[in-house]
Every structure is written in C-alpha cells, then in structure tokens.
Amino acid sequence: MAKYALQRVFEAIPLLFLVTLVTYFIMNLTPGGPLAVYLHNPHVTQSQIAVLAKQLGLDQPWYVRYFKWLWSLLHGNWGYSYFSGQPVIQLIGQRLPNTLILMGAAFLVSLTLGIPLGIYSATHQYSIFDYSFSFGSFFAWAMPSFFFGLLLQMIFAVKLGWLPVSGMYSAFYPPSFLELIRHLILPTTVLGLGSLAGWSRFMRSGLLEVVRQDYIRTAKAKGLKERTVILKHALKNAVLPIVTIIGMDLPAFFGGAVITEEIFSWPGMGRLFLASLNDRDYPIQMAALLISAALLVLGNLLADLAYGFLDPRIQYN
C-alpha cells in the first residue's frame, strides 16, 4: 500500500506542474500586471516603474519567471509578496492555520451530524422525519452559501445578538478558546451545510441499498436485533461509497472557505487569495492555487487508500 501511495504521489507531480504552468500563463495575461496601479499615479515616474519591474523580475518573459518561481519553490522558497514584500511562506503560516481550523470544524460537524442523520433517515424510511429531512437537504444544497451566511448573521448576530457577526477573535475580550468557538459557530455552519446535506443523503441511499441485500436478510433471520444488523452488518458496506465522497470533498472545503471567509471576515487563506487578486500579487495567487491543487490530489489519494483499507477485495498492485 505504501508503494502504491508513493506511486500515486509521483504521478501527481507532472499534473501539479502543468496546473501551475497553465495558471501562471493565464495570470500573466492580466492587462498591466502588478504595477498597473502606478501607471496613472503622477508621483511615480516611468523610470521608477521600470526599476520596480526589474526588482520584481517583471521585465522578464512569463516563462522565465515561471521557471524561476518553480526553481525557488523546489528549494523551499515560495517567493515574496509583490504588494507587502513579506515572504509568501510567512503569510501562509499566518493564514493557513485559520483556514484549517475552519475547515476542520466544518468537516467534523458534517461528519458527526451527517452520518447519524443519514442512518436515522434510512432506518425510518417514509417517516415524517425522513420526508422533511430529504426536503430540507435539497434546500440546503441549493441555497447559495453566501445567502445562508447573511441569513445567519442577520438572525443570530444582528437580531438576537447571541454570536459575533464576524472575525476570529473579539476586540473587547482577550483571545480565548471559548471566544474562538463563539466566532467559529456561524462560519462552520455555512461551510459545513453543503457537505452535511450531501453526505447524509449518500449515507441514507447507501444504507437503503445495502439493507435490501441477502446477507442482511440472513442476519435478520438469525434473530439478531435490528440495531445489531444495521450497526454491525449493514453499516460497514454502506459506508464504503461515502468514504470516496468525503475524500473528494476535501478540496471543496478549501474552495468553499473562500466564500465563507469573505462573509465572516475570517482571516484565512481565502481572503488572502481574494486580496491578492485585486493586488495582482502573483506569488500569493500561485501559493493558494498550488495548495488547493495539492489538496485535490491528496483528497483523491486518501479516498482511494481508505477505500482499499475498508474493502479487502481491493488490492494495490
């Protein structure tokens, strides 16, 4: 299995290379480039712009810059922000943990609520709960996440005043774990809602499919309790397809964080990326893109490995 994982990682390298190359090319089509902000500034002369361009390496063609970027990346240097001059790795170090906290919380909530809800819905098929749950999950899936976020802000932060509107820590209280949790509740709900709806629906349909099979009938015929049949016999098979979905959703959390962080002013990678778009800050854009592309590869790999771990029929050779 380790050999298979390693092989997959090696296969991913050319893919990541192409993804970054193409993106770098597209990014550099932006009219004006990073120095466009200075073009109409009367205090900045043409020669000063030329000096800046030389300093940032922007006077070279894009492919030269790409390979320089790649070369220093391979040496552990993610480059420097065009805008603030800070090392990109330092900015990522500040922002990525915050995004991971948000992603982790949303992931945990979706998993711990979604799976049991799906099981309950399947074991109580055609009940009122099942119907309203199905209906509700359709709405949850179709509602734009930014609208849902604004609704939550409107109700729980503005009207009721129970939770903070935005940010990660409060300006009035010292930062504490409790403060973090209070600030996490609304963004977590927004980021987790889609996958909660998706995973629980998959759990439900997966379990319903498995329950129809002969070996479940056998287990029931042996006189096992319903609970044992579902939890011990059916669940293990029903969980298989969901593992794949969960793995493939990993990058979706990272992408969803862009919108969630924007609504709740969460100081994470998503907002860093949005700001870097406005500033034409290529090194930061490349970093965000590379991380999300790597997550995509990682998610698919984890899904495959977990699948093989749970299903002994699958062999990696």
Added chain:
Amino acid sequence: MATANLPPLESELETDPIGDPQRSGLHRFWRRFSRHKLALIGLGILVFLLLVAIFAPLLTPYSPTAPNLTQVLLPPSAAHPLGTDELGRDVLARLMYGGRISFLVGFLSMIIATSIGVVYGATSGYLGGIWDRLMMRFVDLVMSFPAIFLLLIVLNLTGSNASVGLMILYLGLFGWTGLSRIVRSQVLSLKTNEYVEAARAQGASTRRILFKHVLPGAMAPVWVSAAFGVAGAMLAEASLDFLGFGLQPQIPSWGNMLDSAESYIVTHPLLILAPGLIITIAVVAINFVGDALRDALDPRSTAGMQRIG
C-alpha cells in the same frame, strides 16, 4: 466545480411493466417524470419565473438600472411592492430583470458545457485506443484545477468586471469534464453493438455512425446532467457576483443585488431576503426537475448539481 453531489431524492429503481406499445416513448417518459410530484411543482415554478423574466418590461413600469435618488430605500408600498434599493430602483423590477441574466447565464453556459462534453466524450470513446487515453488524460488535467481559484484568476483578467457573454463562456468552459467522462463510457459500450457494425458494413461515415446510431442511445445522462448544469451555473454566477469578481455591478443580476445589499443587512433585510430567496427557489426547482429526469431516464446514475463554494 466541487465534486460532491446529491443522490436521488427518492430513487425509483423499479422499472415499468412492459406497457402499451401504442404509447410513445415521450408518453412513457412523462408518466415516469410526473410521478415525481415535487418536480411538477418545480417545473411550474420554473415556467412561472421564466415567463416573468421574459415579459418583465410588460409587467413592471420601472427600469431595473436607472437610479432615482428621490426614492431611496423605501419600504414596501403599493407602488413598490418590495420597496426600493439604495439607488432608488424598484426591487421587484430588478428581480424580474435579474431573472433574465440568471437564466441566460444558466442555460447558455449549460449548452456550451453540454456540447463540449458530448462531442469530446463521444469522440474519445469512439476513437478508442491511444486517442482515447490521451483525451482522457487531458480531462484529468482539467479536473485537477481547483475550479473556484482558477475561475477567480480568469475573471480577474477582465478587472473583475465580466460581461454576461464572458461569464457564460467561462462557466461553460469549466463545466464539461464530468459529462465527457459519462458520454465516453456510454459510447464505449454502445459502439460494440451489432447495429453499429451493420451501419459500418453498409459504408456509413464515422460521423454518421456516431451521431445517428451511437449518440442517441447515450443521451439519457446528457439530459440529466444538463438540468443540473443550469442550476450549478446559476449558483456559481451568483457566488462570483457576491465575491465581487462576477458581472459588472450595474448589471441587475440576483448575485449583484445580494452583493450590494450586504451593507444594508441591519436596516433593510428585505434587500437581502428577496434576491436570496428567489435564487434558492429557482435552484431548488431546477434540482427537483433534474431529480425527476434522472428517475425517468437514467435511474442508476448518481449525477447531481455541482456546487462551487
């Protein structure tokens, strides 16, 4: 676009009894489709919203774009059933015209994505061999782009002010990969049929075989994916508007309405509720229709709406 999607609402896997041979395929399709009561309601809502969008100029006397600074942020009244926004424009009129933008983006980008997906997938599957492998590797490559990040980078090229046409093009170019895989696998299995061989023996051209004999059998998942494609594109467009990287702010789209209403969340919640609820209702309605299409045409598929963000 995000990978996960929603499985069938109520998958009716049992097939129809053989049924009356006099009845047409369309009739049988409608019987299966109309078993899905929520889809009928969804279809009704969809037709209503489309008609309102098309006939918006006849239904409202107000312009969706011209500001009227004497009538700013009015509460709902007989003259303005949903009030006015921060530039004094009638909210209901903007909702009606906004439907034009949303549906236009949804349907046209779906048509682009579906056309590319079908032609690409069918070609790959039909050619087979080394071509098939190369073409599918390309799909893998496109799929390893994190959709929302690349979309934002591409939209940023136009200075975060895309025209409707550009938005349609971008969303269309991003949405074809999943369908191309499905069509490819359909064509791979269909092309081994004897009737295809018979056509080839009669000297039919490759294009004729593909479009007349193979593709019609592969269309069921295409319709399903097209329905979900419309919903996904509408949602994506609204999200990009909200992030400030979508359509030009003066275009009255539902996403832009929400974006500019964000500042009035405390004082004028209706400005957020109105466009937000309309988007949600429209997307849910299309999802129900897609769900019923799947039940009727392709019950084993797990196709669903792709979500970005």
